[in-house]
Amino acid sequence: MDDKTRSTYFTFFNEIGIIGQLSRAILESRLPDGMLISHFSVLNHLIRVQDGRTPQDISRAFQVPKTSMTHTLAVLEKHNLVEMKPNPRDGRSKNVWITAKGREFRDQAIGGMDPDIERLSGLLAGIDVAALSEQLAGIRKIMDASRDEAE
Secondary structure (H helix, E strand, O other): OOHHHHHHHHHHHHHHHHHHHHHHHHHHHHOOOOOOHHHHHHHHHHHHHOOOEOHHHHHHHHOOOHHHHHHHHHHHHHOOOEEEEEOOOOOOOEEEEEOHHHHHHHHHHHHOOHHHHHHHHHHOOOOOHHHHHHHHHHHHHHHHHHHHHHO
């Protein structure tokens, strides 16, 4: 690989990483005490891809050990944001279902970012964030498929 291509892609991923870190800090500052971005992220994932997933499916999606995801799910279950039900396909594993309270929590967390989004929308005037989001979603889909093929 030539140096220019390597540098371009490294810069691209580095900028996305920094933006991700800054946006997580904004969201986490708006979450209630005791709740972390990891908790919000699981709820958001279940709404985005549909709930009813196994803990193993979720841990694979987040690329974290199953034990870490089990802990995160236990916290969510303790707060009645998700519920675990027996998996009807095998009876041994469980499926994770987001509760109405979990959906409300996620929506309130997003709504809590309104002041930050208003401020940033003024600072980002002239950038087509909707079009950029579509492009990033396309890149995510390609990378997801590539990750799944590598497994």
